[in-house]
Amino acid sequence: MHRYDLIIVGAGIIGAAVARECARSGLRVAIVEAGTPGGGITAAGMGHVVVMDDSPAQLALTAFSRGLWREESFPVSVEYASPGTIWIAADEEEMAEVFTKKETYARAGVHSQVLSAPALAALEPNLRAGLAGGLLVPEDGVMYPPAAAAYFLRQAKEWGAEMIAGRAARAGEGSVSLDGGLRLTARFVLLATGMDCALLPAMPLRMRKGHLVITDRYPGFVSHQLVELGYLKSAHKVAGDSVAFNVQPRQTGQLLIGSSRQYGSDTVAINQEILTRMLQRAEHYMPGLGAVSALRIWTGFRAATEDKLPLLGPAEGLSDDPTLWLAVGFEGLGYTHAPGAARLLADRLLGRASAMELEPFLPARLKGSAAGKALHA
Amino acid sequence: MSAANDITHADVLVVGAGPAGLAAATAAARHGCDVHVLDDNLAPGGQIWRASSVAANTQSTQPMSSREKAIAALHASGATLHCATRVFAAPANNVVDVLEQDEHGLRYTYRTLIVATGARELMLPFPGWTLPGVLGAGGLQALVRAGYSVAGKRVAVVGTGPLLIAVAAHLQEAGARVVLLAEQAGLRTMLPLAASMLLRFTKLRQGLHYAARLRGTPVRMGWWPVEAIADRGVLAGVRITNGSETRTIDCDLVATGFHLVPNSELAELLGCALAATPVGRRVLVDTYQRTTRADVFCVGEPTGIAGLDAALLQGEIAGLTAAGQPSTHLHARAAAERAFGKMLDRTFRLRKALRTLAAEDTILCRCEDASFAQVKACAGWTEAKLQTRCGMGPCQGRICGPATRVVFGWEPASVRPPLVPVPLHALISSTSHHEENL
Numbered sequence: 001m002h003r004y005d006l007i008i009v010g011a012g013i014i015g016a017a018v019a020r021e022c023a024r025s026g027l028r029v030a031i032v033e034a035g036t037p038g039g040g041i042t043a044a045g046m047g048h049v050v051v052m053d054d055s056p057a058q059l060a061l062t063a064f065s066r067g068l069w070r071e072e073s074f075p076v077s078v079e080y081a082s083p084g085t086i087w088i089a090a091d092e093e094e095m096a097e098v099f100t101k102k103e104t105y106a107r108a109g110v111h112s113q114v115l116s117a118p119a120l121a122a123l124e125p126n127l128r129a130g131l132a133g134g135l136l137v138p139e140d141g142v143m144y145p146p147a148a149a150a151y152f153l154r155q156a157k158e159w160g161a162e163m164i165a166g167r168a169a170r171a172g173e174g175s176v177s178l179d180g181g182l183r184l185t186a187r188f189v190l191l192a193t194g195m196d197c198a199l200l201p202a203m204p205l206r207m208r209k210g211h212l213v214i215t216d217r218y219p220g221f222v223s224h225q226l227v228e229l230g231y232l233k234s235a236h237k238v239a240g241d242s243v244a245f246n247v248q249p250r251q252t253g254q255l256l257i258g259s260s261r262q263y264g265s266d267t268v269a270i271n272q273e274i275l276t277r278m279l280q281r282a283e284h285y286m287p288g289l290g291a292v293s294a295l296r297i298w299t300g301f302r303a304a305t306e307d308k309l310p311l312l313g314p315a316e317g318l319s320d321d322p323t324l325w326l327a328v329g330f331e332g333l334g335y336t337h338a339p340g341a342a343r344l345l346a347d348r349l350l351g352r353a354s355a356m357e358l359e360p361f362l363p364a365r366l367k368g369s370a371a372g373k374a375l376h377a
Numbered sequence: 378m379s380a381a382n383d384i385t386h387a388d389v390l391v392v393g394a395g396p397a398g399l400a401a402a403t404a405a406a407r408h409g410c411d412v413h414v415l416d417d418n419l420a421p422g423g424q425i426w427r428a429s430s431v432a433a434n435t436q437s438t439q440p441m442s443s444r445e446k447a448i449a450a451l452h453a454s455g456a457t458l459h460c461a462t463r464v465f466a467a468p469a470n471n472v473v474d475v476l477e478q479d480e481h482g483l484r485y486t487y488r489t490l491i492v493a494t495g496a497r498e499l500m501l502p503f504p505g506w507t508l509p510g511v512l513g514a515g516g517l518q519a520l521v522r523a524g525y526s527v528a529g530k531r532v533a534v535v536g537t538g539p540l541l542i543a544v545a546a547h548l549q550e551a552g553a554r555v556v557l558l559a560e561q562a563g564l565r566t567m568l569p570l571a572a573s574m575l576l577r578f579t580k581l582r583q584g585l586h587y588a589a590r591l592r593g594t595p596v597r598m599g600w601w602p603v604e605a606i607a608d609r610g611v612l613a614g615v616r617i618t619n620g621s622e623t624r625t626i627d628c629d630l631v632a633t634g635f636h637l638v639p640n641s642e643l644a645e646l647l648g649c650a651l652a653a654t655p656v657g658r659r660v661l662v663d664t665y666q667r668t669t670r671a672d673v674f675c676v677g678e679p680t681g682i683a684g685l686d687a688a689l690l691q692g693e694i695a696g697l698t699a700a701g702q703p704s705t706h707l708h709a710r711a712a713a714e715r716a717f718g719k720m721l722d723r724t725f726r727l728r729k730a731l732r733t734l735a736a737e738d739t740i741l742c743r744c745e746d747a748s749f750a751q752v753k754a755c756a757g758w759t760e761a762k763l764q765t766r767c768g769m770g771p772c773q774g775r776i777c778g779p780a781t782r783v784v785f786g787w788e789p790a791s792v793r794p795p796l797v798p799v800p801l802h803a804l805i806s807s808t809s810h811h812e813e814n815l
Contacts, residue, residue, distance in 0.1 A: 036759045043763055077764070146763035216771055216798055252766075257801075270794065272468050279805045290802035294795060295771060297804075 004186035011037035015192035016152035021342035023159035034167035038149030041194040044300025049141035057360035065340025077147040085140040094229045095132040172321040190325040202318045208302040209262040216293040219253035243278040245285040302332040317364030387413035390487035395423020397677025397688035398493030404696025406454035417463040466794035482803030489699040496637035496678035503734035505605030510612030514544040514634035528552030533628040535559040535602040537725045538636035546590040563599035570724040639679045666695035683718025742777040744770020758787040
């Protein structure tokens with residue numbers, strides 16, 4: 001009979017980060033994964049480590065997590081780098097937002113720097129002419145998520161965590177039952193299952209589909225992660241489908257081009273119309289992108305909650321099972337959030353004091369949420 | 378770019394202008410179909426009938442004249458040929474997106490699609506295989522036809538399959554000194570094939586033709602390469618073994634080929650059913666060359682490596698069927714050629730020793746510089762892609778995918794668009810007329 005303090009279901013970047021944090025804090029940890037570790041949502045996104053300010057809670061957790069990313073010394077495979085993010089203002093209205101955003105960041109202790117139009121053009125000469133300026137957040141990072149997840153898992157194992165290959169058929173009441181009959185028991189079971197709600201259908205998650213394109217190698221074509229400010233201002237806040245200019249330079253010299261958000265599609269098939277809009281948007285901001293060679297196009301799903309904050313902590317309110325905990329609903333920010341979420345969960349499990357509050361992220365806040373009912377009806 | 382101008386409708390759309398595609402297009406167009414043929418090369422003929430830009434070589438008569446006849450027949454049939462066009466996506470039923478001249482995105486719609494995408498060489502990793510001067514046998518042949526001079530160069534041709542003999546003969550003719558032809562299959566495994574060739578006049582004639590041209594070439598049956606050796610960064614020779622002894626052959630070039638891998642990617646993207654082979658996937662077809670998709674046929678090497686005669690027959694059958702014409706008079710010969718192909722597969726089956734040639738630091742994925750040791754540490758193809766980038770480069774796993782299948786027994790993941798690297802603006806222009814036309 002196995003006995004653990006914590007069984008984590010899901011070895012994506014979140015499950016792997018929590019496993020490492022808890023194992024090195026002395027907990028006996030098992031991680032259950034049916035597929036390739038880091039092969040789910042973790043493999044689908046950009047790996048942008050970014051401070052976001054949609055809400056005070058989001059700002060606090062992204063800033064905290066980014067600080068933890070910056071403390072690490074990663075192996076080369078993780079490709080961690082700090083090119084910084086530039087939020088691009090297309091016009092004067094967005095430029096006004098740049099100043100507001102800078103103040104918001106400053107209050108959270110996040111350094112940023114306003115770029116005039118010429119300063120922006122000097123930093124990123126391939127952007128089109130006529131942009132108003134931007135906000136450079138120099139400490140934002142990029143990394144390669146599957147390798148980061150693998151690195152967290154390796155460290156978790158070094159701290160004694162056990163990796164168990166298999167599909168969790170049932171989880172809760174202090175146990176996880178695998179296909180094939182193996183039953184593992186633990187004080188707590190944490191679901192870090194990304195978009196998969198099979199183990200707790202009451203999880204109030206909606207799928208937001210995204211498209212990404214990766215190019216051949218064009219070293220120096222882009223130097224920072226470039227995101228249009230409209231990304232915050234309008235496009236991605238609306239409920240419908242949206243696209244935004246979002247380009248990331250990889251260490252290989254490749255460019256990752258995004259981004260799109262769609263509700264209501266649950267197939268991995270590429271949506272031609274969204275892809276076209278997304279690429280037109282990219283070309284609109286960076287005309288030279290039209291000539292670059294695309295190697296692959298893929299889609300992925302973000303697990304979204306209705307208040308855009310993750311579900312972290314006991315599943316209370318969504319489940320009567322006191323042993324069940326959640327770490328899901330990151331909506332594409334799981335790359336940034338992974339180490340911070342892991343730290344807060346470990347603190348709570350161990351009864352330690354935390355650097356910041358977990359309360360805004362507790363699943364109980366979304367008890368009876370419309371999103372959950374609609375999705376799983 | 379105006380969307381309306383970029384869409385062409387074809388009654389029958391043929392992808393690939395090698396022997397199979399040319400035969401299919403000609404047969405369909407002769408019977409009144411509006412046929413368009415797309416080919417990614419600058420000239421029709423495919424790999425086996427690759428056009429030569431070297432005047433002196435045009436007298437290498439036999440294959441060239443067949444090629445010229447086939448192309449003349451295509452033009453006489455009324456089919457329209459589009460060279461330098463690559464299919465990169467199949468966004469909906471009866472629609473393919475195409476990159477023209479590596480630049481423009483175009484869209485074709487079709488009633489019937491005939492996939493004639495040919496095959497590529499299987500490359501296996503062994504120490505030194507990434508050295509300059511170590512080339513695919515077919516690749517070297519293509520270079521020579523494009524004007525690369527091998528005159529006076531010492532070439533070792535190693536690997537397996539009938540392609541090696543054809544390439545060696547061609548290189549010899551182009552002035553190279555073929556210092557070695559090493560066929561990994563042993564003499565004994567070749568006997569059934571030799572016996573079968575005695576009963577087939579055209580193949581016997583072809584075989585004797587090559588044999589005559591290769592007279593004096595050192596041929597070793599049951600020998601295979603274990604290492605390409607460099608001297609101060611320059612290829613100096615190749616080490617070969619027969620399992621009990623090892624020899625080093627000095628040479629300036631090594632041409633390797635381990636038989637062929639069906640180019641099944643387009644058929645797979647279209648949703649046709651495939652079957653795994655030891656080196657790749659082949660497209661399942663019935664005796665009319667119909668795939669499991671009602672509107673898609675597949676002809677030639679993607680249905681299983683069987684060579685030129687099989688390709689011509691299969692192409693004609695598909696073309697006739699697409700045009701609503703009878704083709705049963707060809708079925709018996711096509712079946713015989715398919716059986717010959719199966720015999721080739723058996724004869725040139727790769728020996729197990731070839732799976733273990735690579736050293737820890739041998740590069741397995743050339744696009745992404747992933748080493749054998751890095752890839753070997755992964756549990757499968759998906760993990761290797763995620764953790765080492767194996768298969769994630771511009772060739773999109775066309776080279777290393779089959780190699781990992783042979784070496785590790787992995788099943789590479791399914792294909793997705795774009796099938797070839799495509800400039801973003803071509804993606805935009807090909808997708809932007811989606812709305813109004815579908």
